[in-house]
Amino acid sequence: MRTLLYVPVIHTSADLGAIAKDVNKRGIIDLGEAVWREHGRTVAGFWDALAAYFDPIDVSGMKIYQDGMVADGEVGQKIIEEGVKSGSRNYEILSKLLNRGAMLVKTENLQFVMEERDRLLDITKAKSTSRKLIAFAKYKLLKNRLLKKRDKFITGRIEETLNQGEKGIIFIGAYHNIKDILAKTIMIKEIKDIQKVREYQKLLPFCIKHKERFGKLSKYLLEPV
Numbered sequence: 001m002r003t004l005l006y007v008p009v010i011h012t013s014a015d016l017g018a019i020a021k022d023v024n025k026r027g028i029i030d031l032g033e034a035v036w037r038e039h040g041r042t043v044a045g046f047w048d049a050l051a052a053y054f055d056p057i058d059v060s061g062m063k064i065y066q067d068g069m070v071a072d073g074e075v076g077q078k079i080i081e082e083g084v085k086s087g088s089r090n091y092e093i094l095s096k097l098l099n100r101g102a103m104l105v106k107t108e109n110l111q112f113v114m115e116e117r118d119r120l121l122d123i124t125k126a127k128s129t130s131r132k133l134i135a136f137a138k139y140k141l142l143k144n145r146l147l148k149k150r151d152k153f154i155t156g157r158i159e160e161t162l163n164q165g166e167k168g169i170i171f172i173g174a175y176h177n178i179k180d181i182l183a184k185t186i187m188i189k190e191i192k193d194i195q196k197v198r199e200y201q202k203l204l205p206f207c208i209k210h211k212e213r214f215g216k217l218s219k220y221l222l223e224p225v
Contacts, residue, residue: 002186003167004158007050008174008197009067010043010221012089030205039204046192046221047089053191053225054093060101063162064094065170067154070110077104090171097169105161107170109153116146151178159183174198196220 013024028036069076080098083091098104119142154170155178162168172178174197179188200217207214 002162002164004162004182004186004188005167005169005191006179006188006194007169007171007191008194009050009090009171010046010197010201011173012040012043012047012087031207035207042218042221044089047093049222049224050191051089051093051096054097058100059097059169061166062097062102063166063168064097064102064104065107065154065158065168065172066090066094066104067108067150067170067172067176068113069104069107070113072104072106076106080104094171102169105157105168107154107157108150112146112150112153116143116150119143119146147176151176151181154178155181158186162186174201191225192221 024036031039069079071079077098080091080094084095094104154172154176158168158170158178159182170178174194179194182188196217200214200221203210203214203217
């Protein structure tokens, strides 16, 4: 049996690179500074819970998969080091796992990742509201197709590289949907409930309207694993 620890993640600003500033600005405009700050604290607490879970685990020999990770070896290590320097909690955990004997595996196709990144950059670089709306509409039209392409590639990489009797860990955005298409010979253990993490993100723009449910989801994210 092959085992995969499945970690649905919420990316922080440090993970977003060139679009981080625009995402933060839009979050404050849409939700208000107080709500956006509280969201930031919730996400930080979510990563604290994940870090605490992985700290005592023996990960020697485990294979590490990460969404957006287009290389392994020295290049992959350099990507992680840069992510740690930028303040990424995700990459900070990866770095610790690798230092304790886990092995990084190239997870994504560079072309697919860049294609989605370029579409997002088109939105942030647009000089006028009308151009932003056009760029956003184009991204919306392609988003699901791009995500499916990435998910198919990620699934293939896991199935090709995770051998019988081995254990792996994948850190992947909650909107990805690889769980249902992975080979049934891979036993999946969700470290946090994918549906709850996904629902939290979906309700974020409407958190005032759905205050009670959103509060319960926020509390769940902060709970120890």
